[in-house]
Amino acid sequence: MFKSLVSFLGLLVIVLGISGCGTTHKAESNTAAPSMPDDQTIGTVTSKEQGELTVDYSEWYYRGIDGPIAGTGHSVKLPLADSVTATNKTGKKVALKDIKIGQKLSLVPAVQDQTKWKASKVTLLPMTKKEIWHDFLAEGTTSFQTSVFFEEGKPIGKYDMENLLDKDNPSPFANGGISWVHYEPDYVVDVKKELKISKMPVILIFNQEKEVFRTYKKEEAEKYLNEH
Structure with missing residues (x-):
């Protein structure tokens, strides 16, 4: 949306x-970010166009920093034609084209260099009411x-x-x-x-x-x- x-x-x-x-999206509060993992990137789908998903991971990028952060600025692209398989929390396979805007994702490996990164595993994460709205x-x-x-x-x-x-x-x-x-x-x-x-x-x-x-x-x- x-x-x-x-x-x-x-x-x-x-x-x-x-x-x-x-x-x-609105500026985020990063209070809970210190608990985010280092071995995977946590992000949110912000757009779905031109054959790819855009996943913003700014909150994960600034993990460990307490207080308000900029809501955007760090994102990666997931081509819908990519061969990587996404799964939901029950382990069921989900096609990348069926992932919704606003969905919270876990990306493996963790993003180090946006220009060279490629996903090997994508997981749809459960979301709280506050995260959805x-x-x-x-x-x-x-x-x-x-x-x-x-x-x-x-x-x-x-x-x-x-x-x-x-x-x-x-x-x-x-x-x-x-x-x-x-x-x-x-x-x-x-x-x-x-x-x-x-x-x-x-x-x-x-x-x-x-x-x-x-x-x-x-x-x-x-x-x-x-x-x-």
Whole structure:
């Protein structure tokens, strides 16, 4: 699915799929990274195009470093035509073309040189709810994260950045951040189905655990954020 980083009045704004942009994820917290293994690379599929998977392994690369890290910058390509066999947690074989965007992977051998690396083993790793919904959920001390969920290739009109964010006035969306997320049917979870979304674009507001509010009106979203 999912999301180039933009800054507006100092808040982190994540934009997904606008004007054909690829997926870039939010900055990660690396608190748990010290426990990551050295003999395999742990990464997440961020795109699936031009016959290959892109796997971002920035969090693994910065393992052992406590605190916030850049969410992107270190990635490798997995050609879908590669002969390597992927398996899921039960040991069942999975074709590379069937791996979803957002899926967490273990890559062997560990990546040392991006330009020379080639996978000999790929394993789909189990994911927590927080990992699956990472791009939507509020993080740290932030109360809310707002997402404008839309269909790629279709105009979003009044839901675009210019209309929702007023650079001359403080925005309630500054309490956390706001992202534009295009619907990606090949994502690790079908967001449209899971959240029972029948119409897009729609404004979704999440706390650190789940969706707490949705609306089709900017004013209602602002009112909710101002009152909470």
